Amino acid sequence: MLGLIKKDVLLLQSYLKNLLLITAMFSGLSLINESYSFLAASLPCMFSILCFTLISYDDYYHWDAYSLTLPVSPKDSVRSKYIVSTCLLAFGTVLGTVLSFVVIAIKDISVPGKEVFLTALGGIFIASVLMSLMYPIAYRFGTEKGRFVIFGIFAGISIFIVLLGKALMTMDLQLQSVTDFFTGSGKYLLIPLILVIIFVSYCISCSIFTRKEY
Template sequence: MAGLILKDLMTIQRQIKAQALVLIFFLFISIFMQQALMLFTIIIFVVTFQAITALTYDEQSSWDKYANTLPISKGDIILSKYILSIVLLIFGLILALPIVFIIHRFTNNWASTEFFLTFNLIVTLAFCMLALLLPIYIKFGSNKGRMVLIAFCFIPSFLFSLLNEHLPDMPLALSDLKQYMFLAPFAGLLILWLSSLISTAIYKRKEF
């Protein structure tokens, strides 16, 4: 398992270095605009979603054909991608939080309660997006996976407009849920675990 994760980290290290320039650019933008939230969100999602990049590289190099000749279970191959995503998320938090606190220190435009809520929300969204994306990319591959993802992108906006139309008190109801926001990351982890079971079942049925 550790070897699989290390392989993926070595695979995506060049991609991370390339995207570091993008993160530096957004760092200056965030400082100029005094928007630590924007930088925090970008760092978390850019770093975490490198797990998708690892899947794409595996597909391009036909890694799965080789991996399935090794004494490695298909469940371990899939589980390594999910563990990789969590490791990358932790790395993103370690990278982002000091920078965010420094920006907040000098701008003082972000209340601590808002930070707690935003932190939980972004981490939960990262888990949920990974729970959605990983099975799609494992099932359809990188090319078809992008097409399916584009189709899925229209669903949240449609549901939101529908709920907003028929449930005008939805913002008030959501505000009442703030007190339970600390549970959101745990719910995200649960969704990610269920996603890993689905991805494992999909991968076991694939032919290489």
């Protein structure tokens, strides 16, 4: 397991350098625009997307077929990917939160710390959903076809959100009460929900991976 994790980390070294460079550029933009919440929400998503890069490398070098000849189980191969991606997501969250507070301190903006943490929590949720969708799709369709499938899914989700928003406005529901719920006691439900989403995604990926034929 440790060898599989080390392999994925070594594969991502060059990408991490570019990602840190992009992070520095985004930090500069946040300083100029005083958009402190941008880093806390965007960096977790940026780092979680690297999971698709791991699958791309495996597809290019036919790693999945080769791994079957090694003394590791298929579930170990999948588990290592989720461990690395979760660590990247956590790193992006911590980095984004710290940089958000740095921007606040440099610009001397009066912003409650709770608001930054809530923004970071929203970023973690979105990043977890992205990662949880990408892995099963990539294992099922491959990275080339998977990109089109993911694009179609997100296009459908975007259309659904727009239609749902219009429906809620038509029904004249009190949206403020819904917002207050998720910024209040409802925020404690996000962490268990994130864990459930990742676990379900992991189980689906394991099922797909173990049934693949080479």
